[in-house]
Amino acid sequence: MSPTLSLLSREDCEKILHRSVDSGQLLSYKIRKFHDDVAGFLGEHYQLTLKYNTKNTTNQSTYFIKALPLGNLNQLDYVQESGIFRKEVILYQNLLTELIKIGNFGPKCYFIKDSCIVLEDMKAKGFEMMPKEEYLDDLHCIAMLKTLAKYHSSTIIYERKRNIKLDEKFQEEIKETCFSFIEGQPRHKWCVCVTKCVNDLIKLLPIENCDAICAKFEKFVFEKMPQMLAPSKQFTNVLTHDDLWCNNLLFNDKPECVFVDFQLARYTPPALDFLISLFLNLQYSHVEENLSKFVDIYYSFLVEALKKNNLDERELSRREFDETLGFYKLAALTETAMYATHIYVSEKLSNEIVADFHSYNEFSFINRSKFAVKEFQDNSQYRDRLCGILKPLVEELNGAPPCRDL
Structure with missing residues (x-):
């Protein structure tokens, strides 16, 4: 059969x-x-x-x-x-379906x-992906932020109604599946491979003290990221998506937005998700120029969702959210840069990689640099998108003046 x-x-x-x-x-x-x-x-x-x-x-x-x-x-x-895959199965079985009932941020599971997993066909309801090669305009960005606020607030509402914390009851469901810091595990091999790839791309930028910056990046990934990706003991945690690039965002013509593919979800402060979603889908300069506006929009939608459920902004104060934006900025840039080495490759190369197991294995776990460096040199769109995130990453690591233009 x-x-x-x-x-x-x-x-x-x-x-x-x-x-x-x-x-x-x-x-x-x-x-x-x-x-x-x-x-x-x-x-x-x-x-x-x-x-x-x-x-x-x-x-x-x-x-x-x-x-x-x-x-x-x-x-x-x-x-x-x-x-x-198993993580997304148990997420839908035990938690996500209930959160979607609260926040209406993703397809229903049947x-x-x-x-x-059998889900609502969002394409039949008029939802589709935006073109991969384009940044989101402000209208679609606002739709994304509204859905992000509904998604994050659903955790707060769920926890308050049941008087629980997700990390107490759903440890398996929120277990980290993107990064692994345990040698021998597949995602640890991914971490090592992609960290090296980001550093090899940084070396193509016209910057000084490149080796020192690359050393800082590697140290941050393996020494600081484990803490950044774990539930915070200091700040409010929610179920976050952490993979909100264009293929996981569906829009209709209103536009309204829904999220799909929750297999990398984790339990962290919402600022990390918020920043990654902006860095992946907008030009970094546009994010920097409009950050306060985007924060206002997101936070107003969050408070609105809380008030509909007889809660208020005391559940996550604006002061705390603003503090976490600074606290998680380098982690968000790091994760965005690592994802960007893959998600911004051309459609042709992406299909070639996933069509062949040996190519995918090499790209994901052995030598991504072999593919990414060539793509960086040959594909101007890939180069521009990567530079758009690598330069601010270098600045954040280095604390130095901005990189020169290529």
Whole structure:
């Protein structure tokens, strides 16, 4: 039996129909590959179509399936060893579904099993990704910040209503899956590989004392980032997304925004998520010039969501949020730079990498620099986007005057 046919049984589909439609009798179901612009490595994407009868009328509903890469054993071994897919499964099972009911920030989940998650088809509801090669305009940025505020506030509301902290009850669900600082683990190999890649790209910038800066960066990643990515004992923590680049943001034409792909979620102060989302999707200079405006917008939406649930700004004061912006700035620049080495590569190179296991393995865990340095030299758009984040990273590490233009 093919992996596609084994994903869901008729009984599974009847449960999905019952949970998503008021009433109906299942007639048939069909699963086909979901045509993403970019192939996925951490999972396969499918569309489920259910045909059903309601009051003598034939209807049809579609759903989005995110599944383990069952057709590729090399990919499957990595995804299972890293625990990334399982994390999203248990997040939806135990926590995320309840938070979405509060904050309405992501697609509804209708069915979960170890090998797949069946979600609301947001494309059928008019949501789609923005072009990868473009920065967000202010209108879409505000939509993103509104959803970010609803997402972050949902944790505060959930915790207050139940008188719990997420890190007390959901330790497995909030476990760090992006960075690992334990030698031998797949994500530790990723950390080492990508840290070296960022440093190799920094060396292409026309800056002085480059070796010292690269040493500072490596030290920060392996000595300071473990503390930055852990729940804070000093500041308010919420469930954060930490991977809000354009492929994980869907917009409709209003525009409204929803978030997808929560496998890297963690429990940290919201400022880290806030800064990463801006650094990944806007020009850094635009963020710097408009930061106070973006903070005002985000914080007003946050307080609005809290007040709708009989809470107020005392749950997360503006003073605390402003303090954490400075505290987490270098961590946000660090994580953005590491992500940027991958997410800004051309569509062509991205598909070539994920289509071949050996290329993906080399890119992710052995020698990303081999791909990124060539892309930096040959692709002006990649070079411009990388420089846009590497230069402020260097300034933050160095405390020196700005880098010269290339």
